[in-house]
Amino acid sequence: MAIATLDRAAKKGVSAVQEYALISGRAIGNIFQRPFYGADIITQADIIGVGSIPIVILTGFFTGGVLALQSASTLAQFGAAAVTGQLVALSMIKELGPVLTSLMVSGRNASGMASELGSMMVTEQIDAMRALGTDPLKKLVMPRIVATVVMLFFLTIISDAIGILGGAGVSVFLLGQDSSQYFHTAYQSLRYADILQGLVKPLIFGLIIASIGCYYGMTTRGGTQGVGRSTTQAVVWSSVLIIASDFVISRFMIGIFGR
Amino acid sequence: MSQTAIVTEPEQRSPDEPAVVFEDVSIGFENKQVLSNISFTVKQGETRILLGPAGVGKSVLLKLADGLFRPDSGRIFVFGDEVSAMPEEQLFKLRSRIGIVFQEGALFDSLTVRDNVAYRLNEERVPEEEIDKRVIQALRFVELEQTLDKFPSELSGGMRRRVAIARAIINRPDLLLYDSPTGGLDPITSTTIIELVIKQRDVYRTSSLLVTHRLQDAFTLVSHRFNREANKMEPLPEGQTDPQTSFLMLNEGKLAFDGSTHDLVHSDDPFIKEYLS
Numbered sequence: 001m002a003i004a005t006l007d008r009a010a011k012k013g014v015s016a017v018q019e020y021a022l023i024s025g026r027a028i029g030n031i032f033q034r035p036f037y038g039a040d041i042i043t044q045a046d047i048i049g050v051g052s053i054p055i056v057i058l059t060g061f062f063t064g065g066v067l068a069l070q071s072a073s074t075l076a077q078f079g080a081a082a083v084t085g086q087l088v089a090l091s092m093i094k095e096l097g098p099v100l101t102s103l104m105v106s107g108r109n110a111s112g113m114a115s116e117l118g119s120m121m122v123t124e125q126i127d128a129m130r131a132l133g134t135d136p137l138k139k140l141v142m143p144r145i146v147a148t149v150v151m152l153f154f155l156t157i158i159s160d161a162i163g164i165l166g167g168a169g170v171s172v173f174l175l176g177q178d179s180s181q182y183f184h185t186a187y188q189s190l191r192y193a194d195i196l197q198g199l200v201k202p203l204i205f206g207l208i209i210a211s212i213g214c215y216y217g218m219t220t221r222g223g224t225q226g227v228g229r230s231t232t233q234a235v236v237w238s239s240v241l242i243i244a245s246d247f248v249i250s251r252f253m254i255g256i257f258g259r
Numbered sequence: 260m261s262q263t264a265i266v267t268e269p270e271q272r273s274p275d276e277p278a279v280v281f282e283d284v285s286i287g288f289e290n291k292q293v294l295s296n297i298s299f300t301v302k303q304g305e306t307r308i309l310l311g312p313a314g315v316g317k318s319v320l321l322k323l324a325d326g327l328f329r330p331d332s333g334r335i336f337v338f339g340d341e342v343s344a345m346p347e348e349q350l351f352k353l354r355s356r357i358g359i360v361f362q363e364g365a366l367f368d369s370l371t372v373r374d375n376v377a378y379r380l381n382e383e384r385v386p387e388e389e390i391d392k393r394v395i396q397a398l399r400f401v402e403l404e405q406t407l408d409k410f411p412s413e414l415s416g417g418m419r420r421r422v423a424i425a426r427a428i429i430n431r432p433d434l435l436l437y438d439s440p441t442g443g444l445d446p447i448t449s450t451t452i453i454e455l456v457i458k459q460r461d462v463y464r465t466s467s468l469l470v471t472h473r474l475q476d477a478f479t480l481v482s483h484r485f486n487r488e489a490n491k492m493e494p495l496p497e498g499q500t501d502p503q504t505s506f507l508m509l510n511e512g513k514l515a516f517d518g519s520t521h522d523l524v525h526s527d528d529p530f531i532k533e534y535l536s
Contacts, residue, residue: 131359
């Protein structure tokens with residue numbers, strides 16, 4: 001009995017991964033096929049990108065600020081408070097900027113995609129779309145993936161910049177550090193490898209957020225309760241995958257660039 | 260009702276070629292068999308009414324005909340093309356010849372009535388003036404041209420169903436699939452919807468497959484015709500039924516009946532007798 005349950009669960013898991021791969025693969029493959037839904041990409045970019053700017057600014061600013069606040073006191077014990085700018089800049093650009101921005105966008109947009117597409121599934125709107133001759137993977141999923149990948153890239157840059165400014169604000173106005181020293185150490189410590197690492201991550205995270213959100217939306221079953229379940233699972237799984245893939249990408253990048 | 264023409268263009272189809280053919284079709288979901296060895300034909304210009312208790316697989320059968328589901332076994336042909344074996348890309352093309360009215364209408368809730376009805380034309384990049392003309396024609400057919408800028412949530416259940424019919428007929432389909440078009444509606448609104456189905460059948464001779472579990476609607480369909488002069492439906496003379504309309508009945512996933520109205524009402528099958536009583 002236990003083996004049968006395990007067997008069923010394993011089959012369900014493998015089938016879910018297969019379905020996820022098919023939905024994501026076909027949606028991405030549709031980028032190069034006609035008709036091209038450019039207007040839908042712009043609409044989604046507005047919803048996902050422009051709509052997320054306020055939360056990304058707030059998150060970035062306070063993350064940079066608290067990073068400066070916490071690290072300055074520790075660094076001061078070693079007489080290294082002067083490198084606060086370096087620590088904030090490297091942490092924001094390599095890790096916290098991409099990861100926290102992605103987690104915020106995931107909470108806001110993976111849930112939105114899952115609930116919107118899920119509602120369309122349970123009210124037969126997706127079937128209606130197919131019946132009217134439109135591929136929902138092309139019309140609904142592809143624009144969300146493209147928009148999320150592109151906009152998360154720029155949102156991460158905004159978050160990095162605001163985070164460094166937040167750290168500067170705390171360092172200068174609360175900790176009494178010199179602003180030119182802060183920005184000088186921050187700038188001097190950065191290498192192209194750090195920037196590259198910080199900009200590759202949002203591309204992968206954007207793909208994860210949109211594909212997971214759309215996958216849970218497109219596989220929603222069971223009415224409004226099913227929509228709620230899909231929404232929760234989309235946020236949980238996209239967040240977990242962002243953090244897990246962050247580790248893998250970091251390890252890979254450190255392996256290549258040595259930092 | 261206005262008679263503004265939505266003219267069906269009988270495009271390159273052989274008159275003898277059936278509109279729909281099911282050959283030994285079976286399908287199941289999650290280890291539960293839903294339909295078993297279903298075989299029937301819908302000839303061109305014919306209307307087939309699919310009866311059966313709730314949950315017997317009527318909607319599944321309709322979605323199979325539109326290629327929205329694929330059968331586990333058996334073959335399905337629509338206008339000679341095997342939909343059960345066609346890739347999705349080719350199905351999209353075939354579906355331009357098929358109109359479907361979903362159970363709850365399935366209108367896009369974020370689009371206005373105009374954009375819902377025009378959806379297919381917008382996708383085909385038809386010029387705006389042409390779209391406006393055809394949307395108004397289709398909405399006039401269902402007597403809802405005043406709802407152009409409303410959203411589906413602002414319409415009643417019956418109006419939503421009529422908009423769904425307008426959306427299904429805008430592309431002048433050769434085959435119409437109706438999934439319980441009167442389900443959950445009051446008797447007066449149901450009669451309005453059935454009148455539209457009869458009008459489409461008698462005026463434009465569109466082949467159709469209609470799912471219902473309401474016997475009253477089914478017998479209205481076979482016992483009435485559309486009078487073009489009076490622009491309304493009227494009963495056929497006593498004892499007459501529409502020769503182009505016949506019945507299919509599902510029971511426990513199997514086809515329990517396939518035949519004319521006369522054969523249905525005179526059937527000795529205990530299930531059919533009980534269903535009709």
